[in-house]
Amino acid sequence: MPLVNIIPGEKIPTAPLNTRLPVWRIPWWLVAFVWLARATYRLVVLAVRYWWISGPVAASWWIAESWGWPALAGIAVGLTAGSVIWWRLHPASWLRFGWYPVVARCRRLWIYRRGWTPAMTACGLVGVHGGERWVPSLLGVRSDRWGDRVTVRLLPGHHPDDWAAAAPRLAYSFHLREARAYTADRPDRMVLHFVRRDPLVGTVGPLPVPARPDLSGLELGVREDGTPYRLRLAGSHVLIAGATNSGKGSVIWSLLRSLAAGINSGLVEVWAFDPKGGMELAAGAPMFARFAYEDPDSMAGVLEEAVKRMRRRAARLRGVTRQHVPTVDEPLIVVVVDELAALTAYLTDRKVRDRIRESLGLLLSQGRAAGVHVVAALQDPRKDVLPFRDLFPTRIALRMTEPEQCDMVLGDGARDRGAACDLIPETSPGVGYVVLDGVREPVRVRFSYLDDTDVAELAADYPRGGEQ
Template sequence: MNVRLPAWRVPGWLLVFWWLGRGLFRLAVLAARYWWITVPGGLALWVRVEFSGLVLAGVVATVAVGCVAWWRWHPSSWLRFGWYPLVARVRALVVYRPRWASVMATCGLATVFGGDRYVPRLLRVRCDRWGDELTVRMLPGQIPDDWGQAAERLAYAFRLPTGQARSTDRPDRVVVRLMRRDPLAGIVAPLPAGNVPDLDGLPLGFREDGQAYRLRLAGSHVLIAGATGAGKGSVLWSLIRSLAGGIRSGLVEVWAFDPKGGMELAAGVPLFARFSYDDPDGMAGVLDEAVKRMRLRAARLRGVTRQHVPTVEEPLLVLVVDELAALTAYITDRKVRDRIKEALGLLLSQGRAVGVHVVAALQDPRKDVLPFRDLFPTRIGLRLTEPEQVDMVLGDAARDRGALCDRIPESTPGVGFVVLDGVREPVRVRFAYLTDDDIRELGRDYRRLCDTDDEGMTR
């Protein structure tokens, strides 16, 4: 049976009208999309035709003088509302949109179904001093973790050094942050120490977006991991400096443990209520005393409140351990090691509500070295030696979400990624650096008012 489709003869003039209509529609869409080009261009053409080229030059000069005056009068608003939006539109037109489809295909973010190719849609580009933020509508079946794994490839595809992806309030969108320059390349000077520490936001350094990074110590324990020379001391001393006002007034007590013989923390002895070092049995005894104080405080607060509020009579107790692995894995005396592990486990599991917090630093993040890492809600990963160590410290898939701790160069100590329980995306931070003179000055200015010799404290 021979079945043939009917042939329709279309006049040539009708095809011409169809092509013209389709072309005009596309021009209208482009004109509306790129209104920031078409509107000024149309106005300039109208001024040139209605008046003269001299009038057009005067208008352009007036606009230029107004922009310069705006920049000189209020630079921050000019950059935010004038310059960076223009840069974002130009970069979207010149850098991202022409290569978007090909980059999506080569990075594995585009797909083919039924013979048709589907590409994620680039919705918006925003620029600032340091980089670009691309808001993208994901394809069905994609999640932000897919873009986090491809963020580094996207950055290299657009000739930029680093990239990171994060989720948004809308489940079908993701924001890709591509950096042009590193805002954390310079050393951060010590931040001012307030008279009353804000336990909900202790200033420790600066984030990648230029804003101050504030650590929430209330209701949290902090784990710091990094290789030798990664800047663990910067984190510890920045934290102690932010607590200095409370130390001087008696609202905060810091018990310091330095198993490396006191080399790191000895300069801050005037700030510490207890300073234990070198003797494993003595450090175990101080930890047992902290457990005892925690239990007594819990008994007093039971039925009264569910969250401790620091006072001079009941100060916040912060235990700072410089090298945790030396207490949990490297002690040869098994009984002492088990005592320390038991005390730390009790403090980490029961201490937050009664105002007993543990801030621990270590170099080796293996599971046998730190068996209770999941009890630290706040984790800070500085420069690490292996990619596998990133997930050991910060949690599963943290590296895929942008925490490239193994890529941090040795020339930037104090740079790291912070991960909080319940927050998917890591935050890149550079912590303030305190010199030996800064630490000694801190000890002189903020030494404890009730400074007395206690057992386990070396003056």
């Protein structure tokens, strides 16, 4: 064998390695069998998933094959006639158990299921792990007259705020008016409320006066889902904020109307404060146990009297009960202040202003257990105007002029969760958002409207009862 001289540093040419991958030839019948098995599996899954379509179709085919098409037509006519009779005799149950479930299934199939993955991807709600794409599961759809409630399962790493921020984009993705995200009973699920029609477009008229006010749920208006809105006054104080002509008076008079029977029987006492000289609340003077409007010094004195009465009542209840129960002898006291900023920020007399602030602070911090509740309205929600804003467990924000004011009233992040108070049109007074302590999601409400005639009739029909 001849010797090869190898020069240091010289590259030795190498031939490319010739490799051939084995070729597996699959018979055509095996490929056809695999494709047929896949298609059969998909058809079975679709038939089971959409049983409400496959079931009637299969039953119709079986009836037509067994008894002929006239029998199928007769059954269809009978079912149609039964549905019409049901609808005419009891439309509420027909809509709840008959029509709306069908609408929900159809909308789930044709609206949400068809565009679900593109909408989740475009709104940034799709996760990627190990090169695979993870899409939140669509669990169910419930429809009513006003919209759809879509239940979804959260992916690992999702937070309710992620869905609240994406809700407006999801609404436009499905060509709907608006959407809001709510937490469900289970921590791994969210409920998206898509609005098709707005039940709050029209004005809500005066509501019936209950024979005895239910302090755990006073009916004041209509929620965005068309159901009555009930405000809990027991154990709470209420703050109402909104721009000029936003409907703060609607909230106050709706509340007084719900309490009217209790006011007339002496179960409820209303102490009203109107710093505007009585212009706003004077029409309801016959309903008020105390009505202060003349000058700030007299209003400060009435507030101090309310504090004294609260302390005397707390002393009587000490060791007896933890929560006051209103009676005619010990009525519930509702302190109504129409423009709170006029008493806490705009007064030039510093001593009177400090007296009012001190009294309001004591009522807000100690009055709930003793049955003394404050309902205050104001236009300017800044912290220096209302330093004890956090002492109001129930906060109502009507139309605002600036986006930041929504969070000032309802709490940080309220606007991102759907409380767009600055977008409420001026043509919708009385529309606002309500937030309760411990509840993340705001509730959109339209409060009932009482004109001057309604207020005058209310005051004449339900004057205050016997005073202590």
